[in-house]
Amino acid sequence: MNLKNEGSIFLREAKKEDWDMILAFMKFVDSEFYPPLSKRPGGIEERLKRGLASPKANFIIAENVQASEEINKIESHLKEGLLEKRLESLSIPAESLRIAGLLSFEKAWKGEKNAYLSFVAVNPAFRKRNIASALIKFLEVKMHSEAMQRLYVCTWSTNQPALTLYEKKGFLKVKILKAARGPEVDSIYLVKNIF
Numbered sequence: 001m002n003l004k005n006e007g008s009i010f011l012r013e014a015k016k017e018d019w020d021m022i023l024a025f026m027k028f029v030d031s032e033f034y035p036p037l038s039k040r041p042g043g044i045e046e047r048l049k050r051g052l053a054s055p056k057a058n059f060i061i062a063e064n065v066q067a068s069e070e071i072n073k074i075e076s077h078l079k080e081g082l083l084e085k086r087l088e089s090l091s092i093p094a095e096s097l098r099i100a101g102l103l104s105f106e107k108a109w110k111g112e113k114n115a116y117l118s119f120v121a122v123n124p125a126f127r128k129r130n131i132a133s134a135l136i137k138f139l140e141v142k143m144h145s146e147a148m149q150r151l152y153v154c155t156w157s158t159n160q161p162a163l164t165l166y167e168k169k170g171f172l173k174v175k176i177l178k179a180a181r182g183p184e185v186d187s188i189y190l191v192k193n194i195f
Contacts, residue, residue, distance in 0.1 A: 008066045009100050009131065011138045014059035016052050022059055023048055025099040029121040034156050034181055037119075047119070051104045057118075060138050062101035062131045064123075099123060101131035105139055105151075113149040115139070120153075120162070136169055140194055149195045157186040166190050 014022060026044045030036045037044050051057045101122040109116035117139065122131045143151060153171060155162040171190035180187035 008064065009126070009129075009134075010063050010065055011134060012061055012063065014052060014061050018059070018061065019048065019052060021098050022052075022061070022102065025102055025121075025123070026119075029123070032121065034158065034185060047104070051106075051118075054106070056108050057104065057106040059119075060103045060105070060135050061099055062122075062126075062135055064098055064100045064126070097123070097125070100126035100129075101135050103132075103135040103139060107146075107148070109152060111150075113147070115143055115148055115151050117151055117153040120165075132165055133169065136165075140192075143194045147195065149193065151192045151194055152189065153191075154187055154189045156181050157184075157188055163188065166192075 023044065026037060026048065030038050030044065037047060040047075042050075051059050102119065103117065104119040106116045106118055108114070117136070120132050120135060122129075140151065151171075153166060155166070157163075157176075169192065171192040173188055174191050175189040177187040177189075179185065
């Protein structure tokens with residue numbers, strides 16, 4: 001799929017070479033999930049491995065091109081010994097600045113013509129710019145081009161920003177599992193028809 005330009009943000013499907021960048025970003029936003037991804041079966045690295053290794057799954061990256069160019073220069077200088085300051089001294093992990101937003105999905109979920117949106121997160125530095133919406137739209141266009149019919153997602157009841165986003169994007173609630181994520185925290189399943 002072609003890149004989609006959103007100003008200095010480019011949307012694209014991830015490649016295996018993006019492993020370190022995606023891993024850094026997922027660790028950066030881990031605590032925003034309930035429960036955190038690192039506490040779920042398999043943890044972050046297993047989730048990433050499944051997404052980049054499977055032909056039915058992948059990640060879509062909203063890449064901050066300006067940060068990528070700057071970080072590449074810094075990394076080049078570090079390798080050449082021209083900078084004494086290490087990237088780890090930054091308060092935000094440098095690799096996570098490359099990603100303005102990230103989405104993962106799995107095809108053939110509950111049927112060949114469906115997909116499951118398994119992860120959506122936006123870098124706090126890029127929020128309120130419709131990046132999550134653009135990532136979902138990118139996936140919907142991809143699904144439409146492959147004649148896929150439905151997109152499923154699950155979130156938790158206290159995640160109001162996600163619920164608002166999904167409802168705005170046309171998802172409908174189809175199932176609620178009471179206290180599935182802890183006392184008074186329900187799992188909410190939603191679906192959207194693509195075709």
